[in-house]
Amino acid sequence: MSESVMVMSLYILAVWFDSVSVLTLGDRIVRHLTRQTRQGITMEIALDLSPTTRDIEEIRSHLRAFSDEHLDGVTKQPVALYVYNNEQEKVAGVTAEIFGRWLHVQLLWVTESLRGSNMGTHLLKQLEAHAVSQGCQYSHVETFSFQARPFYEKIGYSCQMTLENYPVSTAVYYLVKDLR
Numbered sequence: 001m002s003e004s005v006m007v008m009s010l011y012i013l014a015v016w017f018d019s020v021s022v023l024t025l026g027d028r029i030v031r032h033l034t035r036q037t038r039q040g041i042t043m044e045i046a047l048d049l050s051p052t053t054r055d056i057e058e059i060r061s062h063l064r065a066f067s068d069e070h071l072d073g074v075t076k077q078p079v080a081l082y083v084y085n086n087e088q089e090k091v092a093g094v095t096a097e098i099f100g101r102w103l104h105v106q107l108l109w110v111t112e113s114l115r116g117s118n119m120g121t122h123l124l125k126q127l128e129a130h131a132v133s134q135g136c137q138y139s140h141v142e143t144f145s146f147q148a149r150p151f152y153e154k155i156g157y158s159c160q161m162t163l164e165n166y167p168v169s170t171a172v173y174y175l176v177k178d179l180r
Contacts, residue, residue, distance in 0.1 A: 074100045103131035105141035145171040
């Protein structure tokens with residue numbers, strides 16, 4: 001971020017906050033913002049431009065604890081299928097999570113030399129069959145516009161949402177399939 005943009009950002013933030021300061025902690029830039037609420041409570045908000053894994057996990061754990069109260073013990077179960085060649089190298093694979101009645105397909109990859117051989121279809125059908133055996137009724141996947149939307153539609157997925165211009169000039173498609 002350029003210095004002039006940072007100064008303007010801080011000016012805009014200062015309109016709402018009582019004080020704004022910028023600290024450099026090694027390679028981390030942290031903006032500290034303070035404000036006294038109507039109730040007399042002073043808050044400090046720190047905008048961290050390079051949060052650590054620990055920082056992210058702390059927030060994630062609080063969100064999970066809150067969510068767990070509302071999900072009645074539903075847990076995520078990771079699952080994956082791999083294809084190996086004669087040298088025991090992975091040449092294709094799919095990773096996913098089972099979450100309640102849903103299968104979330106996360107990654108599907110087939111080495112270039114095997115594309116067009118129905119390997120992806122075979123892997124996904126095996127994964128879906130396993131998910132159904134675990135009580136799944138639905139599946140969902142997201143794919144970029146330069147990736148595999150026609151592939152997923154060919155095997156029964158339908159596009160529920162398109163996020164245009166993500167991250168800049170491509171789109172992300174969110175597709176679902178009824179496994180029942």
